[in-house]
Amino acid sequence: MEKSSTLWDRSRQAVVAEIVDTALTLFAEQGYEATTMAQVATRAGVSQRSLFRYFGTKEDLVCGEQDALGELLVATVEAQDPGMSTWDALRAGFTTLLTAGNHTPQRVLEISGLIFTNPSLHSRYLEKRLRWQRSLVPVIEKRMGIESGEIPDARAMGVIATVFACVDTASELWVRHGGKADAFELYEQALAAVRD
Amino acid sequence: MEKSSTLWDRSRQAVVAEIVDTALTLFAEQGYEATTMAQVATRAGVSQRSLFRYFGTKEDLVCGEQDALGELLVATVEAQDPGMSTWDALRAGFTTLLTAGNHTPQRVLEISGLIFTNPSLHSRYLEKRLRWQRSLVPVIEKRMGIESGEIPDARAMGVIATVFACVDTASELWVRHGGKADAFELYEQALAAVRD
DNA sequence: GGACAGGTTGGCAGTGACTGCCAGGTAGGC
DNA sequence: GCCTACCTGGCAGTCACTGCCAACCTGTCC
Numbered sequence: 084m085e086k087s088s089t090l091w092d093r094s095r096q097a098v099v100a101e102i103v104d105t106a107l108t109l110f111a112e113q114g115y116e117a118t119t120m121a122q123v124a125t126r127a128g129v130s131q132r133s134l135f136r137y138f139g140t141k142e143d144l145v146c147g148e149q150d151a152l153g154e155l156l157v158a159t160v161e162a163q164d165p166g167m168s169t170w171d172a173l174r175a176g177f178t179t180l181l182t183a184g185n186h187t188p189q190r191v192l193e194i195s196g197l198i199f200t201n202p203s204l205h206s207r208y209l210e211k212r213l214r215w216q217r218s219l220v221p222v223i224e225k226r227m228g229i230e231s232g233e234i235p236d237a238r239a240m241g242v243i244a245t246v247f248a249c250v251d252t253a254s255e256l257w258v259r260h261g262g263k264a265d266a267f268e269l270y271e272q273a274l275a276a277v278r279d
Numbered sequence: 280m281e282k283s284s285t286l287w288d289r290s291r292q293a294v295v296a297e298i299v300d301t302a303l304t305l306f307a308e309q310g311y312e313a314t315t316m317a318q319v320a321t322r323a324g325v326s327q328r329s330l331f332r333y334f335g336t337k338e339d340l341v342c343g344e345q346d347a348l349g350e351l352l353v354a355t356v357e358a359q360d361p362g363m364s365t366w367d368a369l370r371a372g373f374t375t376l377l378t379a380g381n382h383t384p385q386r387v388l389e390i391s392g393l394i395f396t397n398p399s400l401h402s403r404y405l406e407k408r409l410r411w412q413r414s415l416v417p418v419i420e421k422r423m424g425i426e427s428g429e430i431p432d433a434r435a436m437g438v439i440a441t442v443f444a445c446v447d448t449a450s451e452l453w454v455r456h457g458g459k460a461d462a463f464e465l466y467e468q469a470l471a472a473v474r475d
Numbered sequence: 476g477g478a479c480a481g482g483t484t485g486g487c488a489g490t491g492a493c494t495g496c497c498a499g500g501t502a503g504g505c
Numbered sequence: 506g507c508c509t510a511c512c513t514g515g516c517a518g519t520c521a522c523t524g525c526c527a528a529c530c531t532g533t534c535c
Contacts, residue, residue, distance in 0.1 A: 249440065
């Protein structure tokens, strides 16, 4: 059972990767909006119905793997030394994400470019990021010595939202510099301006 | 020409207001997703085609007026005394927004609730907010004594994004407290936690 | 080897948001 | 009254996405 499940998983992973690949190629060729799911399905050699089973939405073709990264982020932040400052713990989390993606820098730039230039993709991405923020709340509350209630604490939420805001700022500027700027440096600049 | 345009504008405003009203009623009755544009059109007494001419998308039925508020925000921030700190200028902008809406608190709560509970609405809202942020960049750069280039400055973008993050935090918590909390106080808490 | 059960795939028909096009109406300037 | 211009409604079409059903493939138990 384990072996077969692993086998299936592997073939599934391969199919998913190939679909993403053809999709990104098509997006690069014709643009995101102009590419239909039918085209992606045909080119990738699966039925449209199966395509929608693999990726619930068209946007997931681009930001589908975000969910896994979110869990990694939360886990990493949670694993940081409790003595470390909240800011440093969150930075450590994002630093881990930087190296966790299994994509080449070119591909990351390509995907990020897609996300930042396409409104519907961008909002989808923001929505996913928001889920990360929510799942970080208890972790950060604990770290800040705040008792977790049913409704999050404004201080914890504010800190989390701010770090994400600066990360987002850095990402966008990194993309607009064509990947030539140092994203980490941009993040530090943004956060320093905020915290004086 | 002026008079007639005003007349048209007025009737147009009335139609728009009535459509929004029926839409919000339907959303409250059946939920946002479960309500179709055809229903809204029929109930409001316009054709589906005209409904889509008034509101380009279903989401605009809820967050359509945001664009006007964005311009007001930028204008207000720009009009603040140059001696005032960046943070205070931005706060002044949002304070103006608080009183600018022509809705009752109940309605604001209803709309905010819709936005925060519905993912597609929420991301649409975030996207609009992002456009506000972009248009604020030159204003804030000037205020911070930074020369505006083609690509925004990380410090200015970071500060703007942070203020929006805290405003968003305060709004969400305000909604989750059923409108019973002081949104302004929540904002101050969030920002204070960020800036130590 | 053959029946069986679980999960996977493909086609098909449908819904709902949204758009382009065309015909008809309606208000304002002459 | 006439013409121009804009607004409106209806119609048909596209596209993302879903439910349903039949075919299928795979490993299992007899």
